[in-house]
Amino acid sequence: MCRWLAYCGEPLNMSTLLYEPEHSLLDQSRQALQTQHTVNGDGVGVGWYSADHDDPGLYRETRAAWNDENVESLSRHVRSHLFMAHVRAVTRGAVARVNTHPFRIGQWLFQHNGDVGGWDRIHQALDQRIAPSIYQCRQGQTDSETLFALTMTFGLEQDPPKAIARMINEVESVRSEYGILEPFRMSISVSNGSSLWAARYSSDGDTPTLYWGQGLSLLGRDGVTRSLDARSTVVVSEPLDREDYNWQAVPDGGLLHVVDGAVTVSALELG
Numbered sequence: 001m002c003r004w005l006a007y008c009g010e011p012l013n014m015s016t017l018l019y020e021p022e023h024s025l026l027d028q029s030r031q032a033l034q035t036q037h038t039v040n041g042d043g044v045g046v047g048w049y050s051a052d053h054d055d056p057g058l059y060r061e062t063r064a065a066w067n068d069e070n071v072e073s074l075s076r077h078v079r080s081h082l083f084m085a086h087v088r089a090v091t092r093g094a095v096a097r098v099n100t101h102p103f104r105i106g107q108w109l110f111q112h113n114g115d116v117g118g119w120d121r122i123h124q125a126l127d128q129r130i131a132p133s134i135y136q137c138r139q140g141q142t143d144s145e146t147l148f149a150l151t152m153t154f155g156l157e158q159d160p161p162k163a164i165a166r167m168i169n170e171v172e173s174v175r176s177e178y179g180i181l182e183p184f185r186m187s188i189s190v191s192n193g194s195s196l197w198a199a200r201y202s203s204d205g206d207t208p209t210l211y212w213g214q215g216l217s218l219l220g221r222d223g224v225t226r227s228l229d230a231r232s233t234v235v236v237s238e239p240l241d242r243e244d245y246n247w248q249a250v251p252d253g254g255l256l257h258v259v260d261g262a263v264t265v266s267a268l269e270l271g
Contacts, residue, residue, distance in 0.1 A: 001035045001208065002113045003028040004086040004101065005240070006189040008196040008258045009232025014046060014075035018085055020226070021218045021240035026072075029065040029087035034209045034238040042090045043100035044071055047109040048083035049193040056109050056193060060100040082191055086111045091143075098140035103148050105137045108156065110190045112144035113208045113237055117182025119143045122174050126150065129170060147171070147188065160190065160197050161255055161269065168201055169271050175203070187250075189235060195259040198235045199268060200250045210250040211236050214263060219243065231261030 005025055007017055018025050023033070032038050045060035057078070061068050065087045075085075086101035101111040116122075126146050127135065131153040138145055147167060154166035171184055183204035190197050200210040215230040219241045234240070235256065239247045250256050250265060257264045 001091065001115070002086060002088045002101070003032050003035075003237045004084065004111050004113055004187075004189065005237070006084045006111075006191070006196055006198065006235045007080075007232070008082045008191075009261070010229040011079045011081045012228070012232075013077070013079050014048065014083055014085070015072070016226070016228075017234060017240060018046070018075045019072060020220045022221050023238075023240050023242060024221070025085055025087060025240075026065050028238060032238060039089065042095045043088040043097075044068055044086070045088075045100045045102055045111075046071060046075065046083065046085045047102040047104060048078060048080040049191075050080060054193070055107050056104060058102065058104050058109075060097050062095050062097055062100060082193060082196060084109050084111050084189060084191065091115045094141065096140065099142045099145070101144060103145050105134065105148070105152055107192050108152070108190065110144075110148035110151070110188065112147055112186055112188045114184075114186035114202075116143040116147070116171060116184050117203070118175055118178060118180030122178050122180060125174050125178070126171065129153065129174075147186065148190075151190065156190065157192070160195075161257075161266075164188070164190070164197065164199050164255065165269050165271075168268065172203065187237060195257065196233075196235070197258075198250065198256040200252060200254050201268060202252070205252065207252045209238055210254075211239055211247040212250060212256055212263065213239075213247045216246050218246075233258045233261075233263055
């Protein structure tokens with residue numbers, strides 16, 4: 001399992017969330033608290049949007065986040081209104097840059113925590129359901145990138161909630177067809193640079209954790225509390241501090257949408 005965060009709000013230096021909080025993503029790469037996989041040292045990635053470009057910037061590396069001075073320097077100097085970051089613990093696919101999150105297709109970014117049970121038996125069948133034009137964009141071998149490609153195939157650009165639900169339904173349909181008993185678990189985030197969506201789902205009820213907070217006051221590693229803008233939203237695998245009242249859990253089977261400072265949480269419309 002992995003750890004990730006996503007931010008949507010007033011532009012800020014990415015290090016404000018990646019490095020400064022007491023339980024930042026950097027800290028979670030060394031010692032995550034809400035997963036059995038406490039160390040996430042198989043790669044680090046950051047994707048961000050800016051007013052100067054339609055497509056997002058992307059930095060991905062196979063080194064552990066705590067051993068990558070480049071991502072630390074980049075995060076201190078890049079300001080963004082919407083970005084994603086991910087620290088990886090390998091479950092599927094080799095430790096390689098092309099398998100490191102976030103993944104990018106055009107103006108879209110996608111990241112994932114979880115596992116598609118029975119992947120070795122069903123990945124060919126799932127790949128055959130990806131549109132050829134989307135399949136050409138694939139670079140790696142992970143279940144995560146397949147989930148992204150399926151979501152794009154099912155109309156992510158036109159209707160993100162529907163596309164995410166169709167992706168889940170398709171994976172479950174194939175798993176059922178092949179008699180897969182191992183669970184399908186996921187938390188994902190996806191964005192086009194103006195809106196952010198995040199979803200939480202599992203086939204067995206043991207769903208990866210997912211939280212969100214808005215207008216947060218975060219305790220830093222230096223003991224100083226820093227407040228974010230009232231309409232700025234952070235979505236995380238696990239909280240960036242130990243003040244539980246700051247955070248709200250996304251419900252199992254829930255879909256979160258953030259746009260222009262407004263947050264809505266609804267149920268995934270699964271078949």
